[in-house]
Amino acid sequence: MSYRSRFFSIAIGTLLSVSGLLGTLAQAQEADLSPDQKSRVRVEKVDAAIKLIPAGYKFVTAGKLTVASVPGRLPFAAYATDNKTPVGSEPDVAQLVADSLGLQLELVPIAWADWPLGVVSGRFDAAIHNITVTEERKAKFDFSTYRNDLLGFYVPLNSKITSISKPEDVAGLKVIVSSGTNQEQILLRWIEANKAKGLPASEVQYYDDEAVLGVALQSGRADAYLGPNATSAFKAAKEKNTKLVGTFSGGWPETAEIAVATKKGSGLADAVTAAVNAQIANGNYAKALGRWNLSAEAVKESRTNPPGLPKS
Known part of the structure; x- marks a missing residue:
């Protein structure tokens, strides 16, 4: 300076x-910071996505999609007026995925540094918080893209x-x-x-x-x-x-994408990708991004494990 x-x-x-x-x-x-989030986009379950959940996959809690969230700054995520419920664009995406898979959403607020171990150890089914796909991360996680970085x-x-x-x-x-x-x-x-x-x-x-x-x-x-x-x-x-x-x-000149992170080899990524694509097709995805003025970052299609940013 x-x-x-x-x-x-x-x-x-x-x-x-x-x-x-x-x-x-x-x-x-x-912004809508109410814990009940009545203005959040909710969707019906997607049978085609549910069928892609591996038969042997065990969710952290039966009937729930447990997702790591990092409340800190909007539009990504912040605490609701009850000071404990994460709300924002990333919780909205998590809700789309959970609803599509016929599951109840369980958001767990954590610090950013804690999501990788939490997913690998099985504490969370997924992490959804502005996570960029990189080749280094792909060694430990599977990814389902939902937003351009x-x-x-x-x-x-x-x-x-x-x-x-x-x-x-x-x-x-x-x-x-x-x-x-x-x-x-x-x-x-x-x-x-x-x-x-x-x-x-x-x-x-x-x-x-x-x-x-x-x-x-x-x-x-x-x-x-x-x-x-x-x-x-x-x-x-x-x-x-x-x-x-x-x-x-954000990875110029390389393409960078934001994605849902799941444990490598768990088999959940394909179901998540199908869930996101179903909501892209019916317009609910666009409504969810538009709620937080993120329409410019919309993807045309969710992809499982696309090329990530190269290792430095």
């Missing part, structure tokens, strides 16, 4: 941290920028990105490619405070923000002061 950017952040950070918190709370209040460029509503789809489009722009992230590495590679072509340099900005980041974008101090599309799309829908001008894979 430049000296001026640091000074800007420090000077107004304290004042805006309170307003940022209030904005986050207001955003959450507009996208990064998004967001600009103020009144911005003249209408599209960012390739490295050349960021030439000369001031772009905010989080330090140490995959999107930062992609952006830096884009900038180096532009430099080699003799294109105008881009300015990279970093802000630790989300409220300060927002002010920098709205004031014109920055032109665009690059971050995970899911969280940015949810925020844009609620605050209505930014717009999406481009998305690309």
Whole structure:
């Protein structure tokens, strides 16, 4: 971060941290955070998917699909107003799968680091929380894809920028990105490619405070923000002061997909994949994603164990 950017952040950070918190709370209040989730999309069982459940498979609890969930941030998952029930886009997907398989959904809130051992040890039938398919993970888990892992460029509503789809489009722009992230590495590679072509340099900005980041974008101090599309799309829908001008894979140039993770070789993945595809076909899947403004990340088809991001 430049000296001026640091000074800007420090000077107004304290004042805006309170307003940022209030904005986050207001955003959450507009979403359905009730524990009963009456607005959640519910579906009928899918016989074709149920038939794919291996005859010898034993669910953690008979008649239930026990799913690891990581409440922390919307739209993925957060706690309901009872402070114990996970709600959000990922619990909604879990509900689609459970209903399709004729099972009651049992969501178990955990920390992110705990899902891999929980699935392998049989504590959970599945983990559903923004898990990207990678070749390394495929050694221990089977996957059923349900969402594209996208990064998004967001600009103020009144911005003249209408599209960012390739490295050349960021030439000369001031772009905010989080330090140490995959999107930062992609952006830096884009900038180096532009430099080699003799294109105008881009300015990279970093802000630790989300409220300060927002002010920098709205004031014109920055032109665009690059971050995970899911969280940015949810925020844009609620605050209505930014717009999406481009998305690309979170594994650029490789394709990255989000998937339900089940134990390797358990045989449950094919049933989950069939369940998701049934809901894609009848439109319920689209309704579930649309509820959290994640339509841009919809997949056309769920796949079992597709190529994952390569090992680093």
